[in-house]
Structure formats: C-alpha cells, structure tokens
Amino acid sequence: MLNAILADDEPIIIKGLKKLIPWEELGITIVGEAMTGRSLMEQIEEKLPDLVITDISMPDGSGIDVIKEVQRRQLHTKIIFVSAYQEFSYAKDALAFGAVDYLVKPIEKSLLLEAVGKAMTQLKEANEDQSSKGKLAVYEQKDKKTQLEELFDRLTQGDIRWEEAQRKLQALNMQFTGSCFSVLYVELAHVQLQDGRWGEHEKRLLVFAVSNLVDELIQVYGSGLVIRKGENLCVIVNHTRIEDDLQRLASEMRDKILFYLKIHVTICIGRPALSLQDIRQSYSSAIEMMNYSFFEKEGTILSWSQEERRGGGDQFLAEAKHAVIKAVIAKEKQQVQELLVSFYEHVATSANGRKESAVLLVYAMLTDLMEEMSAVGIDLQVSPEQRKDWQQRMHQFYRFCDLTDFITDRILDILEQVSTAGGSREAQQMKIIKEFIEEHYSENITLESMASQVFMNPYYFSSFFKKHTHENFKQYVTNIRMKNAVRLLLQTDLLVYEIAEQVGYHNPRQFSDMFKKSYGKLPQEYKSQIKGN
CATH class of the missing domain: 3.30.70.270 (Reverse transcriptase/Diguanylate cyclase domain)
Structure with a gap:
C-alpha cells in the first residue's frame, strides 16, 4: 500500500477529496491531514508519505515552500497541487520544482485519477515497485x-x-x-x-x-x-x-x-x-x-405525503379580481393592498402548482385593470413594448412572491395615476352613472334625469357618456334592459308582459319589438329555441 497525506485550509475540501476516488481500491492509504504549510511539513517528516495532495495557497507556509523543502531533503514524496484559482505563475513554479500535476478546484474526478495515476507511475519507475502495477489498471476504467x-x-x-x-x-x-x-x-x-x-x-x-x-x-x-x-x-x-x-x-x-x-x-x-x-x-x-x-x-x-393540492376556485378568483379593480377606481390604496393578498391566494390555488398558469392569471388581472381604466377615460400610457417587457420579466421570476411584488408595484403605479390624473374625477362619475343604471333600469331613466344625477347639462352629458362608453345613452340603457330580460326569460316562469314591466317597459308590444331587434326573435320564440337546444 502507498501512503498519502491530504492538505487544505478548508476541512470540507479534505472530506471531498477522501470521497472523490476509491483510495483503498487503488492501493493508497490516507495517513494524515493538514490545514497549514507547517503542519503538512511536520507530517511529511514524520510519516514520509509516498504522495501529498495539497492546496498551493495555505496559511503558515505555501505549497511552493513545502515542495522546495521536500526537494532540499531529497525525499521521494510526489506532490499534486490544487487551487481554487487559475494561478498560472504558481502552476509554473510548482511544475518547475517537480510537482506531478496542478489541478483547479472544484476537482474533476477524472483529472484527479489521472494525476494520481501519473504519480503512481513515477513512484513505480523510481522504486521499481511492481506491486503497484495491478493498481494502475483501475485508472483505465471508471470506478x-x-x-x-x-x-x-x-x-x-x-x-x-x-x-x-x-x-x-x-x-x-x-x-x-x-x-x-x-x-x-x-x-x-x-x-x-x-x-x-x-x-x-x-x-x-x-x-x-x-x-x-x-x-x-x-x-x-x-x-x-x-x-x-x-x-x-x-x-x-x-x-x-x-x-x-x-x-x-x-x-x-x-x-x-x-x-x-x-x-x-x-x-x-x-x-x-x-x-x-x-x-x-x-x-x-x-x-x-x-x-x-x-x-x-x-x-x-x-x-408526496402532504395533503393533495387541487385547483379550482375560479369563481372566487374572478370576484377577488373584480374587487381589486373596484378598489383602484375608488382610489382606496389600503383596501387595494388588502384585496391583492386575497387575490394572490386564489391565484396560487387555481394555478395548482403550475407557474405558467400563475403568470397568466396575474397578467390577466393587470390587463383587465388597464382596460377598465381606458373604458372610464384614463389613458395609462403603456406601450405594447412595455407590456411585452412586463411579460418577459414575469416569466423569469423564480418565486411567486417575486411575481406578486412586481404586479403589486404595477397596480400601485396605476393607482397613483388614477389619483393624480385629470380624468380621475370623470372615472368616479362614470362609476356612479353605471351603478345607477344597473340599479334603476326598471324605472323611467332618461338622459335628462341621469344628467341631473351627476350635475351636468343634458347636452354635455350625452357627449361625456359617449366618450367613455362609445355608445349613446339610450342604446346603453336598452342593452342593460335586454340582458336582464334574457335572464328573467330563461331563469323564471314569468310571462312576457311581466318581464316587460320588470325591465322598464309598460307596453309589452314595444318590449317584444325591441327584444326582436336585439336578438332576432320574439321573446317566446327565443325561449323555445334555447330550451330546445
């Protein structure tokens, strides 16, 4: 058996070297470890090892100092140097003083095997030790x-x-x-x-x-x-x-x-x-x-034994998203931040372990919010290039918390614009108008009565409403009434004239004509077709 000493000022490197190759199978016994140049030299004097593998840069005496001393005393010890850096000047000195090889950390197993094999060959040639001959064959195969x-x-x-x-x-x-x-x-x-x-x-x-x-x-x-x-x-x-x-x-x-x-x-x-x-x-x-x-x-x-995770909760996710958008329009910063926490929890549940799904869901929130701002007349000045950049960055995040922080920052930026933009007051007015129509569509709503609700003259209100909805006021109200009429027609047993009254038409014929104009069929025909399908 050949004897070897391992030296490095980091104990974990010595541990790694001991496990990296099969020393015993190669006929090598590790007889010592050292963490300084002085300690290494003392052990070389005491144990006279055949082989030393040492860091070239150690406290209290470098590897170059050690190899010089070995040469001065004419010892037959073979030395392999290792270093964490490509120190070519050191390598040149090491090889000049007779080092077997110079390896860079982290040490590749194949390179260490090759260097040790080279050292064993040199020892065999110098000592004519035939007992090591069979061990050299190990280097020709993987351990x-x-x-x-x-x-x-x-x-x-x-x-x-x-x-x-x-x-x-x-x-x-x-x-x-x-x-x-x-x-x-x-x-x-x-x-x-x-x-x-x-x-x-x-x-x-x-x-x-x-x-x-x-x-x-x-x-x-x-x-x-x-x-x-x-x-x-x-x-x-x-x-x-x-x-x-x-x-x-x-x-x-x-x-x-x-x-x-x-x-x-x-x-x-x-x-x-x-x-x-x-x-x-x-x-x-x-x-x-x-x-x-x-x-x-x-x-x-x-x-694997943890509770099974399931997706779902799409309805709650949609409600949470809508709540955030409403809070942004209302300029309630603290409420926005609190609602975002709930929204992100629903996203994590719905994504069911899929990062791409989470990215798509939070980006959808961002785009829906921007579209809502545009609908109420607030131009956020976000270019297509900027949106593309956002998407790319979102896919690069390594943790969900980083993704949500990014989205939260974007939403708070939008909130700041809503709070400071000249159109923020108009956005609030449109919110009031739409909510009023949703609650009172069954009543006799006119352009004049609605204008008075927001303290505008009818002519200005008509222009204002079309600017923000891209529809005239009368058509908008009609659309709301027709959507609710369809709901009552399909979900209740009310007669046509009863439905007409509930959506704001006192004349059933007028209601039927308007329904046919919107959906192509009279109410009863429409219901029969849908039920039949």
Whole structure:
C-alpha cells in the first residue's frame, strides 16, 4: 500500500477529496491531514508519505515552500497541487520544482485519477515497485461509484431497460440492505447562485460541497448515493420501511447546508418505491412536488405525503379580481393592498402548482385593470413594448412572491395615476352613472334625469357618456334592459308582459319589438329555441 497525506485550509475540501476516488481500491492509504504549510511539513517528516495532495495557497507556509523543502531533503514524496484559482505563475513554479500535476478546484474526478495515476507511475519507475502495477489498471476504467451514479441517473430518467440495469448491478456486485428506495430532489437557491458573487468555478465548488455533505448524512439514515442534476441534486436513499422518517433526514440536510455553506435549499421527497425497478416513479413524484416550490419560500420541504393540492376556485378568483379593480377606481390604496393578498391566494390555488398558469392569471388581472381604466377615460400610457417587457420579466421570476411584488408595484403605479390624473374625477362619475343604471333600469331613466344625477347639462352629458362608453345613452340603457330580460326569460316562469314591466317597459308590444331587434326573435320564440337546444 502507498501512503498519502491530504492538505487544505478548508476541512470540507479534505472530506471531498477522501470521497472523490476509491483510495483503498487503488492501493493508497490516507495517513494524515493538514490545514497549514507547517503542519503538512511536520507530517511529511514524520510519516514520509509516498504522495501529498495539497492546496498551493495555505496559511503558515505555501505549497511552493513545502515542495522546495521536500526537494532540499531529497525525499521521494510526489506532490499534486490544487487551487481554487487559475494561478498560472504558481502552476509554473510548482511544475518547475517537480510537482506531478496542478489541478483547479472544484476537482474533476477524472483529472484527479489521472494525476494520481501519473504519480503512481513515477513512484513505480523510481522504486521499481511492481506491486503497484495491478493498481494502475483501475485508472483505465471508471470506478464503481461512478458507474453506479450513471446507472441510477438512467434509472430515474427511464432510459434503460430493467434487464440491462439488473445485469449492470450484478456485474458491480451491488447489494441493497433496505427494501425501499426514495428520491429526495435538492434544489439550490437560484437567487443566491445567480448573484455576482458566484463564478462558474465557485458554483461547481459549492455543488461539490453540498453533494459531499448530503452524502455524509445519508449514511446515518441508511445508504444511498447522490447524483448531480445540473446545479441541483438527486438523492437516492435505500431504507427499510415506507414509514421511515425521511422528513427528518430532509430537515437535517437543509439545516446543515444552511449552517455550513450559507445557502438555502428546497427539498422535495418523492413517493417511496418498493423496488429499484420503480425508482423512476419516486423521482417523478419528487419533481412534481418541486413544481409547488414556486409558491413557497426558499428552504421549504415538500413531500408526496402532504395533503393533495387541487385547483379550482375560479369563481372566487374572478370576484377577488373584480374587487381589486373596484378598489383602484375608488382610489382606496389600503383596501387595494388588502384585496391583492386575497387575490394572490386564489391565484396560487387555481394555478395548482403550475407557474405558467400563475403568470397568466396575474397578467390577466393587470390587463383587465388597464382596460377598465381606458373604458372610464384614463389613458395609462403603456406601450405594447412595455407590456411585452412586463411579460418577459414575469416569466423569469423564480418565486411567486417575486411575481406578486412586481404586479403589486404595477397596480400601485396605476393607482397613483388614477389619483393624480385629470380624468380621475370623470372615472368616479362614470362609476356612479353605471351603478345607477344597473340599479334603476326598471324605472323611467332618461338622459335628462341621469344628467341631473351627476350635475351636468343634458347636452354635455350625452357627449361625456359617449366618450367613455362609445355608445349613446339610450342604446346603453336598452342593452342593460335586454340582458336582464334574457335572464328573467330563461331563469323564471314569468310571462312576457311581466318581464316587460320588470325591465322598464309598460307596453309589452314595444318590449317584444325591441327584444326582436336585439336578438332576432320574439321573446317566446327565443325561449323555445334555447330550451330546445
């Protein structure tokens, strides 16, 4: 066996290195760990390792200082340097002093295997140690863990036949102690990954660190492995019983990742599978639950066992939207903000875990509000380009709360315009006029009587009304009466003359003529046709 020492000023990197490749299978024993240059040199003197893998930049003595001292003492120790940055001047010095290789963090498994293989070859040649010859063949094949990760990745995706998977498992001599398999899908906080502090190397290093921490926790609860899915992780846990507390495991994962690595994760627990053949179903249910994470805060744990979510509530959603629009027209800012909370709750329910549905529903609220403002004479000056920009931004939000904050800001902007625009008084007047007509259409409403309600002369009122509704007053009232006549005709057993009286016509013949003009048939004919259909 060859002896090796690992050195880095970050303990989690040392842990990761120990798990990254199968040291024992390669014939290498880790005999020491160091976090400073001085400590590393002391251990080299004491243990005379064959191999050292060390960060090039450490406190109390750099890696260059260490390799110089090794060379001065004519030790046969081989050194591989690692660093979090592309420090080419360091790399040049390291290789000049006889370093085997120089790797950049986060370390790729294949590159580390290659570097260690190179070091073992050099040791063999220098010491004529034939015992290491058989170990070098390991580098020509993927190690057992890598093969397992690839196999399970294909099983979760469903792109491998079960018979083929069984043959691969048998070839790897893989035994499972538990009868159940569950997938935990771990999603790293998107906002934190996308801010300016994280470059590509740092992101990869972070995912590498999270993977190592999660892998360590799995072993406490049973066995399993971690598969990379882009910037997220698929954790496969092999456990004994369906009722095993995976919620507790997920909570510990979330809390320790936040404590040690300062990043939030959302974890979704899939439905347990009673055989490895059904692992894809567990993965699919975890992914399905992840859809709901859009509506939750970061750091949430979602499980297949939670109460089933259902859509619906479209009627309540429409009522909530209408209430918000009325509050905006009435210029009640506090009421608008309170009603928006209720509206967003109905949106989340109706969307049923679908982000795209939520985006469409809140955008519909925005467009309906703008159309209502236009109808009452308030020009909001929103260009088609600006609307397109809003839509694009809304689809990019990663959390529902970010989407609702954006919509709330737009609605409050509209409210501000309603409050300050010259047309705000006209909007209030139109609201009064429309509500009066809706309540008194069965009475003898004339243009003159309506004009007096809002303190306008009839000529100005006629022009004012047409400007805001694009209809003349008489036709508008007739349309309201006819709509209510249809409602009474289809929903009650009232006779035609009774309906005529209830919608403001004292002459049934005049009512029938007006009805036919609006709908093409006399009232009774219209009712018979509708009922027949």
